[in-house]
Amino acid sequence: MRLYTHTDFDGVVSAVFLVEVEEIDEILFIDPANIQSGRVQITKFDILADLPYDKRCGMWFDHHESNKPKEGTKFAGLWKIAPSCAQVIYDWADNPYLDKYKELLSEVNKIDSGQVPLDEAKNPKGWFLLSNTLETSAPKKEDDDYRRHVIELIRKNPDIHSILSDERVAKRSQKVFSDLEILKDILLNNTKIIGKVAYSDLRQVENIPRGNNYFIYSLFPDVLASVRLLPGEEDGVHIKISAGHNVYGAKSNFNIGKAMKEMGGGGHFAVGGAKVRKEEAEKLAMDLIKKINESA
Ligand SMILES: [Mn+2]
Incomplete structure (x- = not known):
């Protein structure tokens, strides 16, 4: 198999x-x-x-x-x-x-x-x-x-x-730490707080380190959730949108996986993502942020 x-x-x-x-x-x-x-x-x-x-x-x-x-x-x-x-x-x-x-x-x-x-x-x-x-x-x-x-x-x-x-693991581990330093600057420079949501528009940023899904909440501990737009996919048509609850903060009852499924992606209750058409991405992100804020 x-x-x-x-x-x-x-x-x-x-x-x-x-x-x-x-x-x-x-x-x-x-x-x-x-x-x-x-x-x-x-x-x-x-x-x-x-x-x-x-x-x-x-x-x-x-x-x-x-x-x-x-x-x-x-x-x-x-x-x-x-x-x-x-x-x-x-x-x-x-x-x-x-x-x-x-x-x-x-x-x-x-x-x-x-x-x-x-x-x-x-x-x-x-x-x-x-x-x-x-x-x-x-x-x-x-x-x-x-x-x-x-x-x-x-x-x-x-x-x-x-x-x-x-x-090999040790070498990559060292890079994890230096990458988190780079990611910290990128997120601080490209994130807006809209209501209770941290919105990171990274569409124009090059070489974004992957980091980890939880890191953003160490920078913005008071938000309810985060929404992120990433640079364009190789196909030139789509970009990735991802979102998650702040697992350290107040509980949100907004189902992110379900919202992502409606955009053609998927996920869990608290975290998810989708690939969406470039020209629709910003509006979809704003709608999502609005719904998360309204559900709070
Ligand atoms: Mn899994």
């Missing part, structure tokens, strides 16, 4: 678990939007993890609320609400062979469901630091090669101290 998994830490841990319990020959890393576009060639020999459902696939695992299958949809695998897709696979496999990953599972659950302490968002350490090394501004091929390296490191020994001392 071939595995298509998400590019993030949950996608990587999902791959670790699936490689342990299934026959996987190849691992490919993709963005959810690539499945939704229908452009990826998927066959019955493909497993999808932490990604939207595609009816051509052989097996599917996911936990995103916006991807909830329609009543009566028949597929091999499992969708359920869980803190991570790794948890969904762990429960489905129910295999003592995965017991050695219990600590890792509890960490990926925290990281993928908004339970990273604010001081760690600013100063990543342990498993969260490792997760920050996975998505960088490096060419995708380089990131993918690194993700496969991390999967092998975890399988060899799921001890985070030994993983962080690996030469």
Whole structure:
């Protein structure tokens, strides 16, 4: 089987678990939007993890609320609400062979469901630091090669101290810290507070470090949510919009995953994203901000 998994830490841990319990020959890393576009060639020999459902696939695992299958949809695998897709696979496999990953599972659950302490968002350490090394501004091929390296490191020994001392991981960890300094300046210079929402218009910014989803709230602790526009996609037509609740602040009851689904994307209750047409992006962002403010 071939595995298509998400590019993030949950996608990587999902791959670790699936490689342990299934026959996987190849691992490919993709963005959810690539499945939704229908452009990826998927066959019955493909497993999808932490990604939207595609009816051509052989097996599917996911936990995103916006991807909830329609009543009566028949597929091999499992969708359920869980803190991570790794948890969904762990429960489905129910295999003592995965017991050695219990600590890792509890960490990926925290990281993928908004339970990273604010001081760690600013100063990543342990498993969260490792997760920050996975998505960088490096060419995708380089990131993918690194993700496969991390999967092998975890399988060899799921001890985070030994993983962080690996030469490639250590080098990327250093870059995580210098990138957060750069990102801090970018966000401070390009963010407006509209009502209770931090709106970062990064459409004109070049070389934006990925950082992490929680970092913005260390800079704007009083907001209810954040909305972000990123630079144009390679297709020249779309740009990415993303949004999230301030997980450290007052609880918002606005469903971001649902709003993103309406724009052709998806996500969870508290965080989500979509690829939208360039010329519509600003208006969509303003409408979203308005709705979040009104729901407060
Ligand atoms: Mn996930």
